[in-house]
Amino acid sequence: MAAFGLVIVVAACTSGPVTTNPGTGTATGSATATGGSETITVYTALEDDQLAEYIPMFEKSHPNIKVNKVRDSTGIITAKLLAEKDNPQADVVWGTAVSSLLVADQQGMLEPYAPAGLEAVQPQFRDDRNPPTWVGIDAWMSAFCANTVELEQKGVPVPTSWADLTKPEYKGMIVMSNPASSGTGFLSISAILQMMGEEQGWKYLDALHQNVVQYVHSGSKPCKMAGAGEYPIGISFDYRAVKQKNDGELIAAVFPTEGSGWDIEANALVKKANIKPGAKTFLDWAISPEIMGEYAKNFPVTAVKTDVPIPEGYPADPTKQLIKNDFNWAAKNRDAILAEWTKRYDSKSEPK
Structure with missing residues (x-):
């Protein structure tokens, strides 16, 4: 019988790069709190129509952080990350399968980071180390x-x-x-x-x-x-x-x-010599209540509980549909x- 279960011990579709210009704000840890600006590269496997809704929200609240958004299928994002291990190009991974992030984590490619609001994330949706190397946003x-x-x-x-x-x-x-x-x-x-x-x-x-x-x-x-x-x-x-x-x-x-x-769409900070404050600002925003409500409009199982109704067309209790994974x-x-x-x-x- 299907069951909503995880076994996590180790913390841990196709288009070319697209550049958008979301910004910074004055969130904790943001380099732009002093009025500067920076560019971060975000690798994501989220759907294009989802990103069209999500990205403008970040742009509005953080107008000084420029986001170089690289969107592709999970397998291609994973291969790209692993190929760049010795010279990482991404600053953040957003909404990518945790089963792939675990591979990167096992190779020491992720930097532990506890984003603001982590206490609201359900335990099964995050790496159990403190600070975690990955934090989930929803399940698909x-x-x-x-x-x-x-x-x-x-x-x-x-x-x-x-x-x-x-x-x-x-x-x-x-x-x-x-x-x-x-x-x-x-x-x-x-x-x-x-x-x-x-x-x-x-x-x-x-x-x-x-x-x-x-x-x-x-x-x-x-x-x-x-x-x-x-x-x-x-x-x-x-x-x-x-x-x-x-x-x-x-x-x-x-x-x-x-x-x-099923898998968890999750976020992570990429380990590199120069970790940009804007990358941490992005990860803080990526589990904030406003964006979590948007995730819930598309997926009924989210890392942070919301009051958004289960989208029409799903089973009444979506968690019962999930196998033990x-x-x-x-x-x-x-x-x-x-x-x-x-x-x-x-x-x-x-x-x-």
């Missing part, structure tokens, strides 16, 4: 987008479970995120291996592979493809499925009956999982 989970019109025309029902997706009637109908480039893809693969055990999990993935047309390099793209009618079913994540459904697309947002894989296991075995997955299934990946 596996979900399917099923194009109801396309499925009806083909005479097959909307799938309701992971098990359904391996049925022969869905052959050639499914697109899924590539776990090597997408955090959404990885959380789904990790969930299957944890729920079923590795032996049965790989057997399941072998069967699923028979029905998959393509693995794409984005967490949201499978839902977008399903919504556009390119393929009837996209294995994606909750926010994208619910948003497209609520925006009027003819899809069903499906939360699999066995439970959903061992993030340390996922981080420790990430490279081995991706190597095995690539060997077995990469032939169906879209060109990069």
Whole structure:
């Protein structure tokens, strides 16, 4: 049965760089409190439509901090961080999978920092060391987008479970995120291996592979493809499925009956010789009540409890949908999982 559980021992979709100009303010620790300005580089895997809402809030309250925002899929952000280990370019990581941040943390790449307001963060959403190396903002989970019109025309029902997706009637109908480039893809693969055990999990993935047309390099793209009618079913994540459904697309947002894989979108300060005060100001803001309320409009499970209603389209108790998740296991075995997955299934990946 799905359960909202963590096992954390060690603290711990695609576009090019985009530059915006959020600012500083007079928050504690900000270099701009004296009237100066600085530029910080923020790596993020948050969705573009979310950033369009969030970034202006920071710009308004901190007009003197310039943010060089680099947005990409989780896997690409992770690879970029690791490649830059000896010469880090990012100052802050914002809204990126904790399973990826754990990899960076295990390599000594994150600087411990306790942002203002940390006391309000639920214990399961932060590194348990003091000060923490990462702090979560919300959780996102596996979900399917099923194009109801396309499925009806083909005479097959909307799938309701992971098990359904391996049925022969869905052959050639499914697109899924590539776990090597997408955090959404990885959380789904990790969930299957944890729920079923590795032996049965790989057997399941072998069967699923028979029905998959393509693995794409984005967490949201499978839902977008399903919504556009390119393929009837996209294995994606909750926010994208619910948003497209609520925006009027003819899809069903499906939360699999066995439970959903999930991960925490988290923030961290990158360890480097020159840690800018503005980076700490940004991390303070990134868990503040005003932005936490905005996160809650998109995700029902947030690091800080809010009074924002659960968005329409989610299960009544979203925490019951979440499988028991061992993030340390996922981080420790990430490279081995991706190597095995690539060997077995990469032939169906879209060109990069």
